[in-house]
Amino acid sequence: MLKRVFVAPDPGRMRLRFAVRGVLGIGLAVVVCGLAGHSLVGAVTGGLAALLALFTVTDATVRGQAVTTALLPLVGLPVLAAAAELHDVPVARDLTFLAVVGAGVYARRWGPRGHSLGVFAFMTFFVAQFLQATPGRLPELYAAMLLSLLVAAAVRFGLWCYERRLPPALVPAPPGGRGLARVTTRQAIQATAGAGFALVVGQLVSGERWYWAVGATWWIFVNTTSRGETLVRGFRRVLGTVIGIGLGLLVAVPLHGATVPTAALLTLCVFGTFYTAAVSYTWMMLCVTVLAELLYGLLGVLDPGLLALRLAETGVGAVGAFLAVLFVLPVTTHTVTDAWIQRALRRVHAATAEAAARLAGDEGADPASRVAELEQLLGRVRLSVAPLVHPLNPMRGRKRRARRVLALLDDCAREIRGLVAVAADPEASHDARLAAACWRVEAAVEALTGGADVTLHTTQPPVVEQPALAHLHGLERALAELAKPLRTPPGSPLVGA
Template sequence: MLKRVFVAPDPGRARLRFATRAVLGIGLAVVVCGLAGHSLAGAVTGGLAALLALFTVTDATVRGQAVTTALLPAVGLPVLAAAAALHDQPVARDLTFLAIVGAGVYARRWGPRGHSLGVFAFMTFFVAQFLHATTGQLPELYVAVLLSVATAAAVRFGVWCYERRIPPAAAPAPPAGTGLARITTRQAIQATAGAGFALVVGQLVSGQRWYWAVGATWWIFVNTTSRGETLVRGFRRVLGTVVGIGLGLVVAVPVAGSAVPTAVLAAVCVFGIFYTAAVSYSWMMLCVTLLASLLYGLLGVLSPGLLALRLAETGVGALGAALAVLLLLPVTTHAVNDGWIQRALRCVHACTAEAAARLAGAEGADPAPRVAELEQLLGRVRLAVAPLVHPLNPMLGRKRRARRVLALLDDCAREIRGLVAVAADPEASHDARLAAACWRVEAAVEALTDGRDLPAHDERPQAGEPALAHLHGVERALAELAAPLRAPSRSPLVGA
């Protein structure tokens, strides 16, 4: 797991920049709240608002990101008011919370913006429970949210807007449909039911910290599509929480809310959340759990018993999510994973074509955004087939073939990164054979996605021609993909 996090490819150091900018933006937001004279509750609310503004906004363009960021308070402030007004009305509060869960998941049908606004609405209600917010605190909390979102926006779009140079790829949207065939509709129903279970059982476990269970259910559903993905994510959430609690006992409890060590450790946790999110959900949850422990230390309520309670509530939330996806409108793995693989394969071709055009001197050709898109799509493929490659999966043949598919797709990505690096060299020249190799890549992708036989070719790369060698590497990986994708006894990528 360590190797996966710290040796995972990071084209253009995107994850490193993402995490470093987050520490800067969130740190500045908390400082601004402090300078405004806000209490600890205001600073925590502001810090969370900045974190969400930097973490969840994933529109394809900088302009789109700015619009979504500006809309966050418009969604968050009314939810914050409702949470505070219903503080002493538990039945109405609980029903409102469940309605926000369902609406937040359903909003994903409108793409990255709907996803961001849904997450912000949920987390605003969640933080109100975390802080036991009342109507008397609303003016301060409103100002904290507005100041922090504005500060995060200033960092993201002013101080450090690296996306203007390398536009990020849009977060891949789930497959479409209508009615109950639409995955987001099914997930909204599942998430609401799972959160309802977590809410009821969580309150039986603890009348004060029940919202932890609802939060666990919510975040297990984020960025998952199928039943298998959700179950694996629940397992990883519990694993990350267990390890994070162990670290909390060793690190956060001895610190006991001391301001300077807590601030330093919190910054490390924020960096870890952003740096590991794309490659390891368990590591991200470890960082989230440790950060929560540090915040409870600042609030003066941290103890080993509280950490044990967090583990119990996380287990309740994971159980609620598991029951919901198993029993209520299940979405099987085979319903979604083939689509992600086909999109990744088409992106492989787009990357090679763009790099070849760059080498040919085409004006405006830039493969960097395509490479970023490929990395995101490969992340979705890994998430989709995670149930098949999980150590607890007893179907060994399917597991082996699924791992082979992932390995070959990673080979494609590695060769493409090398090709793009060659294309970035201003002295690199265009070889006439590059166009022919790109055509063969396109033909191979079309054959794999359409179910036809791959065309054969005998050409081999020559020494001293790195771009052509990388293209041949892509061709070889695509040719080898045919076997695991077309296994005679159903593909390992369907039927889980």
């Protein structure tokens, strides 16, 4: 697991940039809140608002990111007011919290912007419980949130906007549908049911820290679509929390909230949260758990009993999520993964067509952007298949088939990248055989996505062939080999759960 985090590829140092900018933006937000005279509670509110603005806003373009960031306070301020005003009205507070959970998950149907606004709304309500916010604190909390969002926006869009130098990439949205066939609708109902269980049982465990259980349920649902994904994510959340609590006992508790070392460790945890998010949910949760422990240390309430309570509430939240995805409108891994694979295959064809057009002399063709979109979709396929390739999955046959599909899709991506690299060479010329090979790729994709049989009709390529043609032949072979694992009978599906 350690190797996966620190040896994982980081093209363009994107994860490193993301993490350093997160530390910079959150650190500046906290400093500005302090200079503005806000209390520790205000500074914590501001820091968390900046973290969410820098972490959760993932629109495909810089302009889209700016619009979403500007919308955050329109969602956060009313939710913060509701949480504070209902602080002493438990029934209304709980029902409102569940409504925020359901609306936040349902908002994912509008893509990255809906997802960001939903997360911000939920976390605003959660933070109000964390800080025991009351109506009297609202002016300070409003000011801290707005000030920190401004600072985060200044860092993201002014001081360090590295996205301007990157080609825009597709951010995949969840599979569509209508009514209860829409994944986001089913997930909103699941999340609300799971959060309801976590809220009730969490309050039986602790009348003061019950919201931890609701938070655990919520975050298990974030960035998941199917039943299998949610179960794996829940396991990883619990594992990360357990390890984080162990570190907290060794590091956070002995500090007793000492300002300088706590601030240094908070900085390290923020960096770790941003840096590991894309490669290991377990490591991210470890960092988040230690971060929360350090914040409780600053607030003067951290002790071993509190850490044990956090573990118990996390377990309650995980159970709530598991019960919801298993018994409330379940979304199977097979259904979701098949949709992502279909989209990835269509992107393979689109990238091939763009590269062929570029080789034919079309200067307007942009195969590089298609490759970026394909990489995004393949990342989503890997996430969907994760339950089947997980070490704890006992179904070895399905595990082998799932790994075969991932390997062949990676082969497709590698051949596409090679083809695009050749197409980018201004001296590369169009070979008449490319048109025929591209047609065969198109036919193979149509067969795989339409349900027809895929048969490879190519002669053995010569030992030495034109580079673009070599990549197309490799792509043809990978697509032909995909037919067998993707056509596994429904009784023993390759990507079923």
